[in-house]
Amino acid sequence: MIRFENVGKSYGGATPAVEGFSCTIPSHTCTVLVGTSGSGKTTLLRMVNRMVDPTSGRVLIDDEDVATVDPVALRRRIGYVMQSSGLLPHRTVVDNVATVPVLTGTPRREARARALDLLEMVGLDRDLGGRYPAQLSGGQQQRVGVARALAADPNILLMDEPFGAVDPIVRAELQDELARLQQDLGKTILFVTHDIDEAFRLGDQVIVLRPGGVIAQAGTPEEILADPADDFVGSFIGAGSGKRTLRVREVEGRRIVVDGAGSAIGVLDDGAGPSRAALRGAASPGTDRADGERAHGGGAHRAGERP
Amino acid sequence: MSWILANLGLIGSQLGAHLLQALPPILTSFVLAIPLARLAARASWLRGVVGVGSGLLYAIPSLPLFIVLPILLGTGIRSIANVIIALTLYGLALMVPGAISAFASVGRDALASATAQGYAPAARFWQVELPLAGPALLATLRVVAVSTVSLVTVGGVLGVPSLGMLFVDGFQRGILAEILTGVVLTAALALVLDALLVAAGRVLMPWTRAGAGGVGAGGVEAATAAEASA
Numbered sequence: 457m458i459r460f461e462n463v464g465k466s467y468g469g470a471t472p473a474v475e476g477f478s479c480t481i482p483s484h485t486c487t488v489l490v491g492t493s494g495s496g497k498t499t500l501l502r503m504v505n506r507m508v509d510p511t512s513g514r515v516l517i518d519d520e521d522v523a524t525v526d527p528v529a530l531r532r533r534i535g536y537v538m539q540s541s542g543l544l545p546h547r548t549v550v551d552n553v554a555t556v557p558v559l560t561g562t563p564r565r566e567a568r569a570r571a572l573d574l575l576e577m578v579g580l581d582r583d584l585g586g587r588y589p590a591q592l593s594g595g596q597q598q599r600v601g602v603a604r605a606l607a608a609d610p611n612i613l614l615m616d617e618p619f620g621a622v623d624p625i626v627r628a629e630l631q632d633e634l635a636r637l638q639q640d641l642g643k644t645i646l647f648v649t650h651d652i653d654e655a656f657r658l659g660d661q662v663i664v665l666r667p668g669g670v671i672a673q674a675g676t677p678e679e680i681l682a683d684p685a686d687d688f689v690g691s692f693i694g695a696g697s698g699k700r701t702l703r704v705r706e707v708e709g710r711r712i713v714v715d716g717a718g719s720a721i722g723v724l725d726d727g728a729g730p731s732r733a734a735l736r737g738a739a740s741p742g743t744d745r746a747d748g749e750r751a752h753g754g755g756a757h758r759a760g761e762r763p
Numbered sequence: 764m765s766w767i768l769a770n771l772g773l774i775g776s777q778l779g780a781h782l783l784q785a786l787p788p789i790l791t792s793f794v795l796a797i798p799l800a801r802l803a804a805r806a807s808w809l810r811g812v813v814g815v816g817s818g819l820l821y822a823i824p825s826l827p828l829f830i831v832l833p834i835l836l837g838t839g840i841r842s843i844a845n846v847i848i849a850l851t852l853y854g855l856a857l858m859v860p861g862a863i864s865a866f867a868s869v870g871r872d873a874l875a876s877a878t879a880q881g882y883a884p885a886a887r888f889w890q891v892e893l894p895l896a897g898p899a900l901l902a903t904l905r906v907v908a909v910s911t912v913s914l915v916t917v918g919g920v921l922g923v924p925s926l927g928m929l930f931v932d933g934f935q936r937g938i939l940a941e942i943l944t945g946v947v948l949t950a951a952l953a954l955v956l957d958a959l960l961v962a963a964g965r966v967l968m969p970w971t972r973a974g975a976g977g978v979g980a981g982g983v984e985a986a987t988a989a990e991a992s993a
Contacts, residue, residue: 505879507875507878507879528881528882528883529881530881531878531879531880531881532880532881536876536879536880538872538875538876538879539872540872541876542872542873542875542876542879543873543876544873544876544877544891544895545870545873545895545970546891546894546895546897546968546970547970548970555880556880556881559880559881559882559886560881587973588970588973590970590973591973604880614879
């Protein structure tokens with residue numbers, strides 16, 4: 457569990473980057489901080505592994521104040537994935553993945569063997585291990601970034617817009633892959649993005665931030681969609697744009713879901729598929745839909761974006 | 764040709780003396796430039812001082828410096844120590860600004876990522892920052908090496924033994940073969956050192972040639988990426 461207690465960060469300017477931020481990130485769930493640039497989301501993320509130290513308040517991991525922990529040791533037990541992968545360009549893929557185990561003293565041969573297994577786990581061919589990051593596509597690099605973050609089997613994963621620099625199709629693949637991994641691994645994930653669809657896709661808990669790290673609304677995706685706290689949240693999630701207001705239209709006996717603009721985005725399936733919470737592998741009671749109907753498509757997976 | 768064959772011993776000893784004066788400044792300026800540049804890359808005031816300082820240093824003509832240094836240092840005018848010290852200063856004047864841009868060129872993402880993985884500061888410098896600055900450092904070092912090898916010849920005017928003595932002496936005595944030997948050997952020495960540096964770079968920094976197929980199939984995309992980063 458990660459807890460932010462009245463955390464602030466000021467760089468000496470007139471307005472602090474973050475002020476009075478408090479929240480709790482439950483263990484084994486994915487919490488997404490979503491906001492525009494200047495919302496302080498990356499600053500908050502980096503407070504967890506002490507790449508940024510708060511100027512007020514404190515951050516606790518399992519009730520231990522991170523300020524009392526040696527930052528280097530702390531970072532080695534927290535996985536970190538960043539935008540544009542942040543892989544070390546002078547190390548081969550397998551050595552990039554093996555970085556943290558080697559730093560913590562695992563013999564190199566053993567760390568490499570495990571790194572190859574991790575490549576497979578994130579859906580990459582082991583043969584890619586000998587290449588350099590520049591020889592991989594953007595999507596492959598991000599997968600390597602995820603494998604590297606998992607290498608030391610940390611309890612906590614920090615993800616800073618990890619899929620922000622890849623095209624929408626690859627991004628959707630990576631999101632699915634992460635959701636699948638999370639179902640198996642049950643890490644405590646703190647994920648930062650400016651993409652509300654991504655936040656809803658991955659988050660058990662979503663925290664919408666205003667500039668300065670002020671929480672506009674926190675809750676499950678369903679709660680935020682059902683009841684946006686104010687106009688800021690409403691416009692952020694696109695409630696007014698018609699994209700979130702879906703209607704059903706009968707076409708040749710099938711029920712087609714259309715958005716506010718009238719564009720067809722999917723087919724309504726009356727069968728009782730797995731619940732969203734079960735899909736994400738997270739037990740969050742009260743979020744299952746009771747109507748037994750669910751729409752395919754919508755959100756980040758709008759039919760129009762498919763190839 | 765007969766002059767060369769008759770004077771192989773002289774040529775050999777001048778070549779040895781030349782190397783003895785060229786290698787220490789190349790090495791010393793490289794080793795000293797790294798901490799200086801690393802500090803200056805972080806502190807803008809120091810960057811200004813270093814920039815102006817190295818500009819001024821390089822503006823001092825070499826011959827007067829070779830004459831002034833013995834007076835300042837109390838060494839003999841024909842001592843090779845003067846040449847080594849003067850060329851180290853010139854080497855620094857070239858190497859430090861080059862090394863500053865080398866460190867500035869290291870991607871912030873890679874550094875932030877290394878920190879996030881749990882590299883301690885010293886390990887991050889040696890294992891990440893220095894290797895990533897490597898290609899740009901090597902480029903500057905090659906300029907320093909070639910320029911130092913040619914500047915050593917200036918000492919020949921003052922009678923400090925080097926390949927430069929061959930063409931000074933050749934001019935005075937009208938021996939064309941001696942002049943040519945000095946010139947050609949100086950150029951050859953510079954080229955050989957340069958080639959050695961390039962080879963060392965390829966061995967020490969294998970990732971810089973990854974796009975050329977050194978590490979198996981890279982594909983068109985990889986080749987393009989490597990070209991873009993080169």
